[in-house]
Amino acid sequence: MNKLRAILKRLCGTLFRMPAGDDFDEELEAHLALDTERGMRGGLTREEARRQALMRLGGAEQVRNAYRERQVLPWLESLLRDLRYSARSLARHPAVTAVAVLSIGLGVGANTTIFSMVSRFVLQPAPVGDPGTLLALHIMQKSEHCCNPFPWPLFADLRRQAHSFSDMAAYYELIPASISGGGEPERVWGQGVTPNFFRVTEVPMVLGSGFADSDDRIPVVVLSERLWRRRFNSDRGIIGKNVTLSGHSFTVTGIAPAALHSIDQILDAEFWVPLGLTPELVPNLPPHDSREYHWLAVVGRLRPGVPRAQVTAELNVLAQRFAAAYPKTDQDNHFVFEQAGSLPPRERGPVLLFLSALSLVVVLLLVIAGANVTSLLFAQAVSRQREMSVRLALGATRGRLRRLVLMESVLLSLAGGATGVLLSLWATQALSAFHLPAPVPLDLHIGIDVRTLVYTFLLSVTCGLLLGLAPAWAAARPVMTNALKGEAAIVRIGRRISLRSLLVTAQVAISLVLLCITGLFLRSLQSAASINIGFQTRGLLLLSIDPRLHGYTPAQTSAMLRQLRQRVAALPGVDDVVCTDVALLSGGNRSDGFTVSGHSSKGEPYIITDLYMATPGYFDALGMPRLAGRDFGGETPNGPRTAIVNRAFVDRLFGGANPIGQHVAGGGWTYEIIGVVGNAKSRTVGEDTRPILYRSLDQTVADDPSLMGYTLVVHTPGNPGDLADSVRRQVYAIDPAMAIYNQETMQEHVRRAFVLPRVAAMLFGVFGGIGLVLATVGLYGVMSFAVSRRTREIGIRMAMGAQPGAVKRLVMRQGMMLTLAALVLGWPAAWMLAKLASSFLYGIAPHDTLTFAIVPIVLAAVALIACWIPGRRAASINPMDALRAE
Amino acid sequence: MGDKTDVWQGTLALMVLRTLETMGPQHGYGLARRIEQTSGDLLELNYGTLYPALLKLEQEGYIRSRWGASENNRRAKFYELTRAGQKQLRKAAREWEQTTEILARFLNPAGQG
Numbered sequence: 001m002n003k004l005r006a007i008l009k010r011l012c013g014t015l016f017r018m019p020a021g022d023d024f025d026e027e028l029e030a031h032l033a034l035d036t037e038r039g040m041r042g043g044l045t046r047e048e049a050r051r052q053a054l055m056r057l058g059g060a061e062q063v064r065n066a067y068r069e070r071q072v073l074p075w076l077e078s079l080l081r082d083l084r085y086s087a088r089s090l091a092r093h094p095a096v097t098a099v100a101v102l103s104i105g106l107g108v109g110a111n112t113t114i115f116s117m118v119s120r121f122v123l124q125p126a127p128v129g130d131p132g133t134l135l136a137l138h139i140m141q142k143s144e145h146c147c148n149p150f151p152w153p154l155f156a157d158l159r160r161q162a163h164s165f166s167d168m169a170a171y172y173e174l175i176p177a178s179i180s181g182g183g184e185p186e187r188v189w190g191q192g193v194t195p196n197f198f199r200v201t202e203v204p205m206v207l208g209s210g211f212a213d214s215d216d217r218i219p220v221v222v223l224s225e226r227l228w229r230r231r232f233n234s235d236r237g238i239i240g241k242n243v244t245l246s247g248h249s250f251t252v253t254g255i256a257p258a259a260l261h262s263i264d265q266i267l268d269a270e271f272w273v274p275l276g277l278t279p280e281l282v283p284n285l286p287p288h289d290s291r292e293y294h295w296l297a298v299v300g301r302l303r304p305g306v307p308r309a310q311v312t313a314e315l316n317v318l319a320q321r322f323a324a325a326y327p328k329t330d331q332d333n334h335f336v337f338e339q340a341g342s343l344p345p346r347e348r349g350p351v352l353l354f355l356s357a358l359s360l361v362v363v364l365l366l367v368i369a370g371a372n373v374t375s376l377l378f379a380q381a382v383s384r385q386r387e388m389s390v391r392l393a394l395g396a397t398r399g400r401l402r403r404l405v406l407m408e409s410v411l412l413s414l415a416g417g418a419t420g421v422l423l424s425l426w427a428t429q430a431l432s433a434f435h436l437p438a439p440v441p442l443d444l445h446i447g448i449d450v451r452t453l454v455y456t457f458l459l460s461v462t463c464g465l466l467l468g469l470a471p472a473w474a475a476a477r478p479v480m481t482n483a484l485k486g487e488a489a490i491v492r493i494g495r496r497i498s499l500r501s502l503l504v505t506a507q508v509a510i511s512l513v514l515l516c517i518t519g520l521f522l523r524s525l526q527s528a529a530s531i532n533i534g535f536q537t538r539g540l541l542l543l544s545i546d547p548r549l550h551g552y553t554p555a556q557t558s559a560m561l562r563q564l565r566q567r568v569a570a571l572p573g574v575d576d577v578v579c580t581d582v583a584l585l586s587g588g589n590r591s592d593g594f595t596v597s598g599h600s601s602k603g604e605p606y607i608i609t610d611l612y613m614a615t616p617g618y619f620d621a622l623g624m625p626r627l628a629g630r631d632f633g634g635e636t637p638n639g640p641r642t643a644i645v646n647r648a649f650v651d652r653l654f655g656g657a658n659p660i661g662q663h664v665a666g667g668g669w670t671y672e673i674i675g676v677v678g679n680a681k682s683r684t685v686g687e688d689t690r691p692i693l694y695r696s697l698d699q700t701v702a703d704d705p706s707l708m709g710y711t712l713v714v715h716t717p718g719n720p721g722d723l724a725d726s727v728r729r730q731v732y733a734i735d736p737a738m739a740i741y742n743q744e745t746m747q748e749h750v751r752r753a754f755v756l757p758r759v760a761a762m763l764f765g766v767f768g769g770i771g772l773v774l775a776t777v778g779l780y781g782v783m784s785f786a787v788s789r790r791t792r793e794i795g796i797r798m799a800m801g802a803q804p805g806a807v808k809r810l811v812m813r814q815g816m817m818l819t820l821a822a823l824v825l826g827w828p829a830a831w832m833l834a835k836l837a838s839s840f841l842y843g844i845a846p847h848d849t850l851t852f853a854i855v856p857i858v859l860a861a862v863a864l865i866a867c868w869i870p871g872r873r874a875a876s877i878n879p880m881d882a883l884r885a886e
Numbered sequence: 887m888g889d890k891t892d893v894w895q896g897t898l899a900l901m902v903l904r905t906l907e908t909m910g911p912q913h914g915y916g917l918a919r920r921i922e923q924t925s926g927d928l929l930e931l932n933y934g935t936l937y938p939a940l941l942k943l944e945q946e947g948y949i950r951s952r953w954g955a956s957e958n959n960r961r962a963k964f965y966e967l968t969r970a971g972q973k974q975l976r977k978a979a980r981e982w983e984q985t986t987e988i989l990a991r992f993l994n995p996a997g998q999g
Contacts, residue, residue: 002970006945023963024937027914030962031933034915037958058934070938070945 007073014072014080024067028060086407096380097412099777100373104416104463106770107369109423110362112448112456116428118355119455120446126341127259129202133302134340135311136263137168139294142332146345149173150296152288154322154330158298161318164311165300169193169200173267173297174440175281176707177245178549178739179231185739187546187709188227189441190245190271191262192278198222198254200301201263201340208239208254216276221250225258227270245271247551248280261443263299265341268443283548283705291329299340311337350839357836361517361767364510366463368771371503372778373416374467377409378500379785381475388475398476405475409468410461417460424448437684437753438587439708470499504775504782505822511768511775512826512859513833518768519851520837520844525761527843528754534680535584536623540746541720542583543727545738546709554702558637560734561697561710565615567730568714573723576621576715579697581613581706583713583746584622585753588683590704594666594693596653607652609666610682610690613697613706614644619677621715629660629675635696642696643671646679649691664693667704671695685753686842711742720745757842772859776866783815783870794874795882804875811874815867816860823856830855898931898939900982903975906949906967913954913962914940940965948974 032053039049057063090097125131137158138147150158150170159168172192179188198210206225221243223232232238242249250273261268275296279285286293302311315335322330336345343351381388388401425448432445545564547557565577582589590611616632619625627647635642643664650659659673671693682690697710716723724743731738787794794807831847838846901921906912909920917940918933943949948971956962967975 002946002948002974005947006942009945026961027937027963030913030956030960031915033960034913034956034962035933056933058932063934063937066934066938067941070941 010071010073011076014076024064028057028063032057032060082404082407083411086404086411090408090411093380096376099781100376100412101415101419103369103372103774103777104413104460105419105423106774107362107366108413108417108420108456108460108463109427110365110420110767110770111359111459112420112424112452113427113431114355114358114362115455116424116446116448116452117431118359119449119451121265121343121351122355123451124265124341124449125339126201126263126265127203127257128263128340129204131339131341133304134201134263135165135300135302135337136340136342137298137300137315137335137337138345139333140336142334147336148294150298151286151291151293151329152296153291154333155296155298157322158318158335159300161321162300162314164303164306164314166303167196167200168298168300169197170275170296170298171197171263171272172275172278172282172285172295173262174269175273175278176546176549176709177271177281178247178546178737179227179243179245180737180739183231185737186231187549187739187741188245188270189268190221190273191267191269192275192282193272194275197272198256201299202301203256203260205254206257207236208252210254211274215253216274218274219248219250219277220253220274221245222254222256222272223252224256224260224270228255229258245273246281246549248277263340264297264344266344266347266442266444268441281549282707291326300337353836354840357840358763360833360836361514361764364514365767365771365774366459368507368510368514368774368778369416370463370467371507372774372781373409373412374470375500375503375778375781375785377405377412377468377471378474379781380408381405381471382789384475392476401476402472405472406465406468409471410464413460413464413467414457416463417456420460421448421453421456431759434755434759435752436587436755437585439582439589474499500782500785501818504778505818505825507775507778508819508822508859508863509826509829511771512823512856513830514764514768514771515855515859516827516830516834516851517837518764519855520834520841520846520848521757521761521764523844523848523851524841525754525757528685528757531681531685531843533585533685533750533753534624534678537746537750539716539718539720540622541714541716541723541727542711542742542744542746542749543714543724543731543740544709544711544742545731545740546706547735547738548705549709550735550738554705555637557705557710558698558701561615561712563734564712564730567733568712568727571723571726571730573716573718574714575717576617578618578621578713578715579613579615580618580711580713581697581700582708583711583742583749584612584680584682585685585750586683586708587753589708590706592667594649594653594664594691597663597665597670605653607649607691609645609649610692611667612682612692612694613700613710614694615697618694618713619644621713622680624680625678627676627678628658629673631675632696635699637698637702639699641669641671641699642674644675644677644694645673646677646692648679648689649693650676652691666693669703681753685757709741713746756840760840772862776862779815779819779863780866780869782818783811783867784873786814787811787870787874790874791877791882794877795879798877799879799883807877808868808871808875811871812864812867815863815871819860819863819867823860827852827856897982898935899943900975900978902936902939902943902965903948903967903971903978906965907972907975911954911964911966913956913964915962916956917965943971946974947971 032050035053035056036046036049039052040046042049044052054060126134128134137150139150139154140146141148152170155168155170159165162168171194175190175192177188177190179186193211195211195213195215198205199213203210205222207228208222210222211220223238223243228234228238232243235241238252239254240251242251244250256272273281286295315337319330319334323333338345342348391401392398428446428448432447436442436444547560548554552560561579565579568574568577591608592611593606594609595606614632619631629644632642632644645659645664650656653659653664654662659676662673663670664673665671677694679689680692681687682692712727714720714723714727728740728743731740794802794810798804798807831852834846834848834852901924902917905917905920905924909916912920914936915933918931918936922929922931940949940951944951944965948968949965950968951963951965953961954964
């Protein structure tokens with residue numbers, strides 16, 4: 001404690017230079033005076049007494065120095081002195097320093113941006129109390145990939161019997177609800193949770209409390225801080241008041257922190273209601289007594305000190321026990337778990353692969369940037385060899401010189417790191433603005449958190465040390481005799497391949513790799529843009545409502561949608577209005593297994609089919625070709641069910657035979673096929689064509705209502721965006737409290753479906769571009785430097801009769817040899833790495849011929865320019881000036 | 887002169903604290919003289935080493951200083967013990983006694999002591 005205090009005092013002494021020196025001089029003077037007086041009392045002369053006093057003291061100057069060293073931290077002081085010196089020497093070459101800082105800034109910024117994604121999706125623990133002991137549990141079935149949610153009885157059994165956990169909570173992941181009051185009516189999403197949810201997760205409330213264990217059937221709600229701020233104006237008196245969700249009244253008991261979106265950190269929920277009341281908000285919820293429907297996400301709080309291995313063992317035992325007790329449903333189950341808030345098991349693989357690929361790319365980028373800086377530092381070291389030699393001759397140690405150069409590179413890196421953080425602040429904001437195409441709300445916001453800042457700081461310091469190492473070594477070992485004569489002292493005579501040439505070769509090689517990958521992703525975007533999505537996008541306006549959330553019965557919903565279609569159809573400029581549940585390319589929708597009805601024997605084809613609802617005219621409005629049969633028309637809600645299927649469905653289930661009039665069964669219903677339409681992309685642009693079955697909207701609203709609401713599709717020959725306001729007015733004319741959401745033109749909607757190839761192309765495009773610029777700067781720098789070092793030699797050559805053209809060729813040949821070597825090294829590396837990217841490419845092979853042919857040519861062309869400029873400068877050297885200059 | 891002993895590392899601080907405890911506030915020169923006298927002039931104290939030691943103790947908060955007038959009305963800096971210094975003195979003294987006791991056992995073989 002007291003030692004620390006002393007260090008702090010000395011730190012202050014170092015940093016603020018207290019005027020204590022004078023103070024001590026006076027004290028010392030007093031001491032000497034007292035001692036002199038004593039000597040004089042003993043009979044000595046004043047001079048002799050003072051001389052002896054000084055001897056006893058051990059020399060005034062020595063004492064002063066010892067005292068001063070004790071006042072400050074000497075090592076820190078010399079460090080600061082070096083720092084000041086380094087900063088000054090960097091400031092002497094502002095252009096070089098700026099290029100170095102910007103290079104590192106771009107490299108570090110790219111790394112910071114990607115690390116912020118890693119931090120957000122891999123490292124960030126869930127915003128719960130003690131995240132390390134909260135586990136998310138899943139069911140894994142032997143025959144299937146990971147992972148399934150839980151049926152209620154299984155959750156209840158597990159909660160009762162698993163002793164590794166102090167308690168478990170379950171939640172239903174997403175509930176849509178309408179909310180009104182305080183602005184336009186809005187659709188919001190929430191979760192249905194067991195009442196112990198907030199106790200188990202230990203989420204601290206901003207206001208109020210969570211749920212009591214007896215709350216399961218009581219209409220209470222916890223609101224997210226975000227919803228509370230947006231719609232309730234941060235009203236601190238809201239606890240105990242009622243809010244209306246989908247027409248039902250709920251009492252607010254707590255406000256959950258804004259950081260809580262969902263335990264899985266992907267879904268974006270804004271309210272939580274007890275699971276027991278969820279059926280009021282969601283139709284057709286699985287019954288609590290069924291062991292067949294998997295619908296609940298489960299988290300468990302570990303008992304203190306229970307190791308993970310014990311949890312695995314206990315869950316295995318329980319799985320076997322359940323399998324024996326319920327062979328029909330639990331036979332092939334076993335349980336897996338991970339820390340709550342980790343990436344969902346299903347997405348983990350691709351996300352990790354994508355992040356690793358990006359990490360690799362940004363590390364390569366940093367290597368390119370670092371090579372530039374090392375190169376610059378080398379050039380600096382060369383131009384300072386004389387200064388270094390003088391210092392050495394005057395007695396500076398090599399260690400001290402090394403420290404000076406290292407200090408400079410660390411300083412450069414730290415400045416670069418700061419630049420990088422600024423760049424990535426902007427980049428993460430830009431990335432967060434992209435929205436994934438998904439029918440449910442996702443929270444994918446990324447930002448710069450403390451973890452990322454620490455990482456960036458460490459990265460910058462490491463970079464600085466690594467980059468400065470070689471130049472520091474070289475700078476501290478000048479060939480003294482040469483240096484003092486003013487000749488080359490660091491570039492050793494007789495060494496053919498300099499380190500800088502190696503660096504620049506590596507740079508160009510790496511940037512070839514980056515550019516090839518960039519090329520692949522750009523080609524992928526181009527190829528994605530030419531994918532036939534199966535419907536037209538022009539002149540279409542989309543707008544969604546969900547009357548069910550406002551208390552409409554199925555019949556009322558049907559009638560309301562029909563009335564709305566009629567009203568909108570009457571608007572000027574509208575030539576077609578149809579309705580579906582969810583627009584195509586929304587990222588996913590209902591799907592079910594289908595078979596040809598009547599053939600229930602085993603071995604019969606069974607295909608997973610995406611289900612959509614449609615009203616008459618839907619296919620014509622979207623410009624989808626009707627290939628056989630007829631369109632919907634005249635279906636009654638309780639009449640025989642009809643369906644229109646796409647060609648893929650026919651191919652897969654009927655082997656291409658005419659299916660009109662045939663019956664197919666799936667999801668508990670049998671449908672008569674009345675028509676066939678062309679294929680369309682259902683969930684994502686990149687998917688293989690899926691079988692789709694379109695059902696009559698009026699026949700489906702009652703038994704299988706859409707959780708996502710219903711989407712009005714309006715066709716106009718004009719600009720669909722202009723229609724939005726008048727269509728909204730028609731909705732409000734029927735029901736002023738109706739929440740409208742997902743309002744966009746079909747072109748906007750489809751553009752969002754391309755977000756993945758676009759983001760990938762953008763990221764890699766930016767990285768590839770930066771890499772190219774940095775490598776070009778590097779090549780240019782090395783060539784310019786070589787020319788300036790050889791000014792004298794070139795001057796002699798020209799004096800001896802060399803033509804300017806020959807000189808230019810001499811320089812350019814040197815540069816192009818480096819480039820050629822780099823291309824020869826980089827091309828196979830790019831070829832191998834391209835495989836890694838293959839799973840993210842749309843419609844092109846990873847070894848795309850065009851990319852691998854064009855990129856080296858482009859790179860060589862850029863390199864040619866980078867060499868041509870120094871070459872021209874070499875050719876314009878005036879022999880007389882060159883030889884005279886010393 | 888040959889009989890005098892140099893001050894051992896680390897013991898100077900203890901001597902300073904102890905002297906300040908018995909004598910009350912002292913200036914640097916007075917302290918130096920006092921330490922020499924207490925040692926029966928067996929110690930040869932390099933006065934110069936005293937001041938960094940005093941600064942160290944002050945930085946550690948065991949003593950504090952203020953300017954005052956010396957016996958013959960000279961301005962001098964006076965040092966005095968703080969409460970933390972008293973505690974530290976007791977602790978260091980105890981440790982020192984223990985050390986000497988242990989060493990004494992080695993130097994006086996069993997039976998003789």
